[in-house]
C-alpha cells in the first residue's frame with residue numbers, strides 16, 4: 606500500500622478471466638490487537654504475503670492505523686478503518702475524521718457494521734452520512750447491511766435488507782464502480798459459527814445487485830458485493846464462487862495470519 610498518497614481511488618475492478626469484479630477480501634479486526642501486536646502482524650503480512658489475484662484490505666482499529674500503515678508500506682494490501690465520523694472536523698470528542706484517516710493512507714472504511722448499528726444506535730441515515738463523508742475524501746465506504754434472525758425467520762429478510770440498503774445509500778453518489786463496496790452480513794451469522802449457505806448469500810447478493818442497477822445503472826455490474834458472517838478458509842471458496850458474491854468481510858478468521866493465507870489460497 607501507499608501511505609498518504611492522496612492518489613485516485615482506482616483499483617483494478619475487472620478480472621481477466623471473467624466479467625466479475627476482482628474479489629475483495631476485507632479483514633475486520635474489530636476491537637482486537639494492540640498497536641504492538643498489529644505491527645507484528647502487518648510486518649509478517651508484508652514479508653509473507655503470497656501471490657494472489659484477490660485484493661486484500663486490512664480494516665484495523667483507529668489506534669493501530671499508523672503502525673499498520675508503516676509496516677505494510679510497499680505491500681499490495683490496502684489499509685482500512687472500521688468507522689468514520691460523518692462530520693468534517695471540530696468538536697466531536699472521540700471521533701475520527703475522514704481527513705485523519707486519509708492522512709495515514711486509509712483506502713477503505715466500514716460503515717454501518719451491525720455492531721455499530723446495535724451498540725451505537727447508528728441509523729441508515731447516519732450510515733449514508735458517513736458513506737458520503739468518506740467519498741468526499743476519496744475513501745471507499747464498505748456499506749454493511751443485513752437482517753437479524755427474527756426477520757429471516759419471518760421470511761422478510763430480502764425486503765428488509767433492500768430497504769436498509771436504499772436508505773443507507775440515500776444521496777450517496779459515485780463516479781465509478783470502484784467507489785463503493787456493499788457487504789451483506791446477516792446478523793445471526795456474525796461471530797456465531799453459523800454461516801449462511803452459499804445459496805442464501807447469492808439470493809441476497811443478487812437482490813442487492815438488482816437494487817444497485819436502479820441506483821447506479823452504469824456501475825452496478827462491477828460494484829463489489831461481499832458476504833460476511835463466519836467466513837473461514839473452509840467455506841470462502843463456495844461463497845465467493847457465487848455469481849453475485851465478489852468477496853468477503855471476515856472477522857474471527859481475520860485475526861490469525863495463517864487463516865488469512867488459507868482464505869487467499871482457497872480463492873485462487
Ligand code: PGA
Pocket residue numbers: 633790794795796797798833834835836854855856857858
Ligand atoms: P465474523 O465477523 O467473520 O467473525 O462472523 C464478520 C463481521 O462482523 O464482519
